[in-house]
Amino acid sequence: MTTATDSNDLTPMTVITGFLGAGKTTFVNYILKEQNEWKICVLENEFGEVSIDDGLVAESLDSPEDIITMDNGCVCCSVRGDLVRTLGQMAKRRKEFDAILLETTGLADPSAIIYTIQTNPKLSDNYFIDSIVCLADAKHLNQHLDEKKPEGAINEALQQVAFADKILLNKTDLVTKEEKDTLKQRLAKINQFATVIETERSRAPLDKILGLNSFNMESILNFDKDFFENQEVSKHQPELVESVGIQFEGELHAQYFNMFMMDLLRERATDMYRTKGLLAFHGQGDVKFVFQGVHEQINFGPAKEPWAAGEKRMNKFVFIGKNLNRKELTDSLMNCLYKEESSE
Numbered sequence: 001m002t003t004a005t006d007s008n009d010l011t012p013m014t015v016i017t018g019f020l021g022a023g024k025t026t027f028v029n030y031i032l033k034e035q036n037e038w039k040i041c042v043l044e045n046e047f048g049e050v051s052i053d054d055g056l057v058a059e060s061l062d063s064p065e066d067i068i069t070m071d072n073g074c075v076c077c078s079v080r081g082d083l084v085r086t087l088g089q090m091a092k093r094r095k096e097f098d099a100i101l102l103e104t105t106g107l108a109d110p111s112a113i114i115y116t117i118q119t120n121p122k123l124s125d126n127y128f129i130d131s132i133v134c135l136a137d138a139k140h141l142n143q144h145l146d147e148k149k150p151e152g153a154i155n156e157a158l159q160q161v162a163f164a165d166k167i168l169l170n171k172t173d174l175v176t177k178e179e180k181d182t183l184k185q186r187l188a189k190i191n192q193f194a195t196v197i198e199t200e201r202s203r204a205p206l207d208k209i210l211g212l213n214s215f216n217m218e219s220i221l222n223f224d225k226d227f228f229e230n231q232e233v234s235k236h237q238p239e240l241v242e243s244v245g246i247q248f249e250g251e252l253h254a255q256y257f258n259m260f261m262m263d264l265l266r267e268r269a270t271d272m273y274r275t276k277g278l279l280a281f282h283g284q285g286d287v288k289f290v291f292q293g294v295h296e297q298i299n300f301g302p303a304k305e306p307w308a309a310g311e312k313r314m315n316k317f318v319f320i321g322k323n324l325n326r327k328e329l330t331d332s333l334m335n336c337l338y339k340e341e342s343s344e
């Protein structure tokens, strides 16, 4: 691969979008592991009151300081200023890096991000958009594309597909060939210009993604001819989806926790877009557990790094979805704490 600084003086930025749980962090980790030529800086923006992804990405970086986290809001709206500030500050040392990966939240409207990078001179004088890559969850994307939004609000999932120049049709292991083909036709109707690459675990050939300068403003203007005029009024309403973050110290009772999660997903899988957790279980020594859910689909297992010696067993949970009841979730989780008398 040629580096950006060979071909021009701006630093390439790959913007990674895609709905909640589509496989963005998996993609970032895969890139960090797969390619060794480039020094990459990762900008993480996570929707959720408790940050979990930055820890999971930092495990893949040689220098953990090469990850910059922008929390507490969505990069396309409330922290758009944060993006300008962060990239502005980074401009001084941007030449240390060959590329930047910006992982946006699952509710980000990419058009606002593109607009900011293209029109703010502090950014456009230092960076260029190499590519907008959208992760599409083959199992759940239809549901989010179909979602009815209130008058004037955008459908984030649709915007993410429409503004991409590469779509990774991910999680193909979870659907039939017919389901996959039907979704591909739907994607092509929304965005005829994007290249669609089928993936499992976000494993796309990187020479088809990075360093190709494939971002194309023309196709964006084709989708939205008033793109530059439309941006001042945000039609993005991420508050339609809530996030509940819960943290508390202690060890969980594995069986109680499993029962709680099974009940929750049986009753609420449709509304529960995304669940994440970092957990400590009684009887598991210093093994730290990671919990990842996307609707009814759950992944659960040990984290790469155990609890450090003397580290507090702080359980962290994030629930993202609709109609969430913070008190009920907190009470139910607290009831999963291991107590001596709960052992028998």
Ligand SMILES: Nc1nc2c(ncn2[C@@H]2O[C@H](COP(=O)(O)OP(=O)(O)OP(=O)(O)O)[C@@H](O)[C@H]2O)c(=O)[nH]1
Residues within 6 Å of the ligand: 018, 019, 020, 021, 022, 023, 024, 025, 026, 027, 053, 105, 106, 135, 170, 171, 172, 173, 174, 199, 200, 201, 202, 274, 292, 293, 294, 298, 299
């Ligand atoms: N079965 C299956 N699971 C996958 C695949 N790719 C990713 N996952 C799982 O899907 C879950 C969500 O993946 P992430 O990479 O965290 O998704 P994300 O888009 O970063 O999620 P948010 O940051 O919350 O929006 C994790 O449990 C992944 O292991 C895939 O191809 N097949």
